[in-house]
Amino acid sequence: MTIFGTPRLLRRLSPKGLLARSLLIIVAPLILVQVITAYVFYDRHWDTITRRLTNALAGEIALVLDEAAHHPEELQRLHATAGLYLQLSFDYQEGRVLPNQPLRLTSALARNMAAALEERVRRPFLMDLERPDGKVRIDIQLPRGVLVVTTEQKRISSFTADLLIYWMVGASVLLFALATLFMRNQVRSVRRLAAAADAFGKGREIGQFKIEGAREVRQAAQAFNLMRERIGRQVAQRTEMLAGVSHDLRTPLTRMKLQLSLARRHPDSGLGADGLDDLLDDVAEMERMVEAYLAFARGEGTEAPVPTDLAGLIEEVVGRFRRHGALVDLHLERSLTLPLKVQAVDRCLSNLLANASRFARHVSVRLGERQGAAEILIDDDGPGIPEAEREEVFRPFHRVERSRNPATGGCGLGLTIARDVVRGHGGEIALLDSPLGGLRVRVRLPL
Known part of the structure; x- marks a missing residue:
């Protein structure tokens, strides 16, 4: 599809109702803001926090290994102290050799942990950061065996990531619900105005129309009421005019009929000058009335x-x-x-x-x-x-x-x-x- 067809496609896919369009106007920027916020958080904050936590854990492991290498007689005491203060658990498996296999770094946390261990420990290692028991296991190759280090997953992960997700989703749902409730009330007043206008256009009695809603909707409703009153007055006035036409024209027409009837019964007598003047006066009066009626019926025209x-x-x-x-x-x-x-x-x-x-x-x-x-x-x-x-x-x-x-x-x-x-x-x-x-x-x- 060419770029010139995109606006037409958007118009075809966009909702047709005012409520749906209003919610789309609210939700679309909200989703965009949430996506940008999530990107900035994970790209900056979360990555920085996990890098610091993994560096701290790798440094503690390196410290214990270095002390054990210089004072092997203190190994048991070091293990007990690390477990008590550093929340690290050690298990030495003598004679074991780690398999030569590449690490599978499928997440940013795994990449940060691997980089920290390579920088601080500087020994071959394997790690499992997603154990079902909530533990982190790191196997480190030593000269005569493998040292297994376990600790809690919370040592290298921050709960603020989940908290942010929960907050964003919760705030979005709450805002969407409030926006739906508010916009439904606003749209209801527009629908009532449209229904009243439709009923009025069909000549139905709509009674007293309640003015409600936002300021612009109230202005439209007030304008509708004024229009309805104005049209009602004009219809009533035109009706009265039609009723008055026959009444006001009946008198001069009756006089003219009487004079013409007398002239027909007595053709030799003629109307005379006075009779002609009376007819002319009646015609002039009718002409004046007709002009007034036409002026009134035309109103202000176009x-x-x-x-x-x-x-x-x-x-x-x-x-x-x-x-x-x-x-x-x-x-x-x-x-x-x-x-x-x-x-x-x-x-x-x-x-x-x-x-x-x-x-x-x-x-x-x-x-x-x-x-x-x-x-x-x-x-x-x-x-x-x-x-x-x-x-x-x-x-x-x-x-x-x-x-x-x-x-x-x-x-x-x-x-x-x-x-x-x-x-x-x-x-x-x-x-x-x-x-x-x-x-x-x-x-x-x-x-």
Whole structure:
């Protein structure tokens, strides 16, 4: 396989689940660290320790042999002393000759022991370092026989090697278990979010979705809840719009049908100028309603946000109303640039100013920065809206009959469209009491 196929092979062999991938990310570096640690330990620490231990044992054996060679009468005493203080046991086999065979050095310990004996003892020898009784046996050729030396295996081996292995394996298993438990809890919240999104996409009722998990998962869950609420509001508003279309269009259509029915029964009488004017007024009213419905149904469409000077946009909208005779005071604290859907925000501001100008003689518009957001205040001196009905006016086709007379125009969608646009930009809109005595509309858009 060429090197160019390796990434594709790794992708094919890598686990597909988030839990398995997360554990692989944790376990792979852990195994790598363990392998490097083991290599460094055995290559440095363990080899150094065993070399020192084997050199010490070989030196003790050489010392006993040297003393026995110079003082043969003290041999028994030397053997007893070595057994008592050096944990060495000696057995002299007179007349025995070691076979001439090469040593089998299959481990680093055997190589270190053989090198130490060759350096210190300097006599032919055989050794068995892996006896089942836990002893180390070294046969040394002497001029008249063979000296058999036995001692404990712990004299030339360090238990820290086994301890390190146990510690590494135990720590790895414990870490893997904790990582599995922790990652399973994290993945569970992701799975619940995915299941909720799937159920919501199929139109099922998912109830209150619990936000849990890591910070990023909580952010995704919060975004999902906000999206669900926004879509729910849009669906409810579109449903109300469809219900209101037939209601609002029924009146002008009924009048037009009545006038046409009279004209058909009395063809000689004609509609007359007044009748034609009434029909034209009904057609104009229906046209205005249809335009409002289409604007509401389109929402913000597919328009993309672009960096926009909000102060310049407000000044343009206010200027358009001033040219039509509206009295609007404008105060811009400073220029604020933020990403906006220009046509949608223009429609939002136009609806708010049209609503204020329709019911008031004097309108004031102010733009400033408050708490990290662009704040737009639109005040008027009109009749205002009762506090108990301020939330209801955002519903499609809702009109406040007592204070804002529907006869002055409008079809009850201006504030609904305005709130959709503001919320679509991540902002908020509120209706308050105005210092001018009427209504204040406060719009906040995040910078």
